[in-house]
Amino acid sequence: MANTAFRDRSAFAENGPWRFMPFRFHRLADDRVLLTNQGGEFAFLDRDSFDAFTSGRMPAGSDRYLDLKSKGFLTHGPGESEIRVLASQFRTKKEFIEGGPKLHIFVPTLRCNQGCGYCQASRAGIDQPGVDMTLETASKAIDLMLSCPSPSVTMEFQGGEPLLAFDLVRSMVVTASGRAAKLGKAVKFVICTNLTLLTDEHMAFFKEHGVCVSTSLDGPASLHDRNRPLANSSAHDIVARNIERCDEALGRGNASALMTTTVHSLPHAKAIIDEYVAAGQRSIFLRDLNPYGFAAKTGHAIGYDVDRFLDFYKEALGYIIDLNRDGMHFVESFTSMLLRKILTPFGVGFVDLQSPTGEGFGVVLYNHDGSVYASDEARMLGEMGDPTFRLGSVDDGYADIFFGETMQTIAAAGVAESLPGCADCAFVPYCGADPIRNYRTQGDPVGHRPTSTFCRRQTGIFRHVFSLLDRGDLGLMRIFLSWLKPSHASLPRPPWQL
Amino acid sequence: MFPTGVGIIVDDRGHGAVLGIDPDLYPEDVVLNAAYLLTDRCHVHVGRGDGGALTAEIRLKDGSGGEALSQICGEFCNALIDAALRAMVTETTADIREALLKRAFSEMAPRHLAG
Numbered sequence: 001m002a003n004t005a006f007r008d009r010s011a012f013a014e015n016g017p018w019r020f021m022p023f024r025f026h027r028l029a030d031d032r033v034l035l036t037n038q039g040g041e042f043a044f045l046d047r048d049s050f051d052a053f054t055s056g057r058m059p060a061g062s063d064r065y066l067d068l069k070s071k072g073f074l075t076h077g078p079g080e081s082e083i084r085v086l087a088s089q090f091r092t093k094k095e096f097i098e099g100g101p102k103l104h105i106f107v108p109t110l111r112c113n114q115g116c117g118y119c120q121a122s123r124a125g126i127d128q129p130g131v132d133m134t135l136e137t138a139s140k141a142i143d144l145m146l147s148c149p150s151p152s153v154t155m156e157f158q159g160g161e162p163l164l165a166f167d168l169v170r171s172m173v174v175t176a177s178g179r180a181a182k183l184g185k186a187v188k189f190v191i192c193t194n195l196t197l198l199t200d201e202h203m204a205f206f207k208e209h210g211v212c213v214s215t216s217l218d219g220p221a222s223l224h225d226r227n228r229p230l231a232n233s234s235a236h237d238i239v240a241r242n243i244e245r246c247d248e249a250l251g252r253g254n255a256s257a258l259m260t261t262t263v264h265s266l267p268h269a270k271a272i273i274d275e276y277v278a279a280g281q282r283s284i285f286l287r288d289l290n291p292y293g294f295a296a297k298t299g300h301a302i303g304y305d306v307d308r309f310l311d312f313y314k315e316a317l318g319y320i321i322d323l324n325r326d327g328m329h330f331v332e333s334f335t336s337m338l339l340r341k342i343l344t345p346f347g348v349g350f351v352d353l354q355s356p357t358g359e360g361f362g363v364v365l366y367n368h369d370g371s372v373y374a375s376d377e378a379r380m381l382g383e384m385g386d387p388t389f390r391l392g393s394v395d396d397g398y399a400d401i402f403f404g405e406t407m408q409t410i411a412a413a414g415v416a417e418s419l420p421g422c423a424d425c426a427f428v429p430y431c432g433a434d435p436i437r438n439y440r441t442q443g444d445p446v447g448h449r450p451t452s453t454f455c456r457r458q459t460g461i462f463r464h465v466f467s468l469l470d471r472g473d474l475g476l477m478r479i480f481l482s483w484l485k486p487s488h489a490s491l492p493r494p495p496w497q498l
Numbered sequence: 499m500f501p502t503g504v505g506i507i508v509d510d511r512g513h514g515a516v517l518g519i520d521p522d523l524y525p526e527d528v529v530l531n532a533a534y535l536l537t538d539r540c541h542v543h544v545g546r547g548d549g550g551a552l553t554a555e556i557r558l559k560d561g562s563g564g565e566a567l568s569q570i571c572g573e574f575c576n577a578l579i580d581a582a583l584r585a586m587v588t589e590t591t592a593d594i595r596e597a598l599l600k601r602a603f604s605e606m607a608p609r610h611l612a613g
Contacts, residue, residue, distance in 0.1 A: 075594075450534065
């Protein structure tokens with residue numbers, strides 16, 4: 001008796017030609033080719049397989065065919081199911097734009113007690129008048145922050161050194177908490193401090209209000225003190241001791257550290273990581289110099305070209321992977337954000353990796369004088385005398401700031417998928433647009449990719465990370481996946497992640 | 499006269515090369531995309547020659563010729579192939595790309611509005 005419940009297997013055979021789904025490609029070393037698509041899926045092919053694929057000669061039903069089909073690189077038929085999956089992935093990756101800016105940076109003062117050569121913030125002297133935010137300005141800025149649609153925002157204090165204006169910071173935290181509670185919103189607090197002025201009073205307040213601490217640790221004492229000099233004492237010794245105090249008082253993981261790479265850092269990749277391990281940190285962010293503020297003036301003395309930074313990054317990442325192979329859980333934060341974009345459907349809240357750009361869409365900054373900027377970098381430009389990316393002031397309305405002419409300029413150059421040189425790039429599903437950096441370094445917000453140091457750095461890092469993934473090293477994949485585990489994700493987020 | 503496909507003529511001083519490109523093989527947008535990738539190291543002038551053929555005049559910014567110029571011309575020819583492939587994929591998948599974006603954004607809208 002014929003089986004009428006199920007059609008014969010042959011009814012599902014894929015006869016006839018298959019067709020491409022949208023994809024991008026990049027030629028890696030050793031004749032390997034990386035394919036990516038809008039959903040963030042990726043595949044590696046050798047050159048012969050790539051030629052067979054692109055010329056339509058790949059046999060339907062072959063292993064490679066099935067792999068590429070499962071990842072949405074080709075379809076046999078109208079492609080409806082593949083479109084459904086890719087659309088869902090694409091939507092998830094772009095979900096960060098919902099709800100408006102989530103990271104709100106406040107500059108309570110420009111005053112600072114350190115004289116770092118790479119300072120991006122155009123600091124002021126410790127006693128300089130007229131560079132502290134007033135209570136009235138702070139109050140208006142808090143109202144603006146809470147008028148954003150997002151039910152949850154991060155309020156981050158930068159400087160200068162915000163502990164020099166601790167009374168103001170304390171008032172702002174209390175005010176924001178009270179107003180947010182009435183609106184049913186949640187506010188996370190982060191203070192970016194050099195920790196050299198930390199007192200028990202500060203820590204008690206941080207503990208009471210759940211304020212996370214972000215500080216700078218550039219490496220061993222000789223390097224840290226060279227990069228971040230403090231009059232009459234070693235900044236390193238104070239910071240190392242105060243990270244310990246924070247860990248004890250606030251709980252391990254509530255004080256995170258950032259490093260900035262100068263030319264003096266380049267020979268010391270391993271020593272820097274060892275320093276972080278010794279300080280009880282579970283991650284490090286290998287951060288290069290920004291072309292803003294004092295860093296722009298001192299770049300000739302402490303800067304380096306992109307290739308030297310990439311060598312430093314590769315050496316450091318290799319060492320970190322070795323530590324993980326030996327059983328330690330220690331994360332390189334930038335790589336982990338890339339992996340989150342590459343290996344999961346989710347996006348990240350880091351400006352360099354957002355398209356549409358995070359500037360103004362994900363981040364907004366309220367300066368001490370009441371100016372509102374699209375990002376910390378926009379503020380740095382403003383402090384350098386260029387207000388191009390000043391969105392308005394705390395006296396302006398929400399719509400004037402976030403839908404004004406300046407935001408439209410940023411938006412027009414802020415979608416990587418539509419920029420020359422980015423539109424065809426295989427890394428664009430994981431990368432971001434940075435119109436303000438383009439403007440600063442190249443003179444216009446769209447930028448010129450072939451000469452962009454930002455593009456060169458991003459591309460160099462992407463090539464390296466994808467080459468590591470292409471090795472098929474299961475031990476390495478286990479390490480990379482462990483960097484994405486919920487247990488890690490649930491740790492307090494450092495300020496660069498929304 | 500250039501041969502079919504891509505032909506290269508090096509100038510008398512050896513510091514520049516002119517590539518004649520068959521627009522049936524490599525249309526204007528493909529040539530421009532390939533040229534863009536070289537603009538960090540080269541000055542590239544794209545124009546039209548006799549009979550509608552496209553031309554790309556390439557000069558290295560550092561003024562070098564010889565092997566370096568030959569190398570960059572080869573790189574440009576390879577970039578043309580990749581750019582043509584990208585254009586082909588873009589053209590043949592335009593309907594799918596449009597459907598994908600429509601679907602992604604139409605599903606996003608209600609949630610966004612509800613928020």
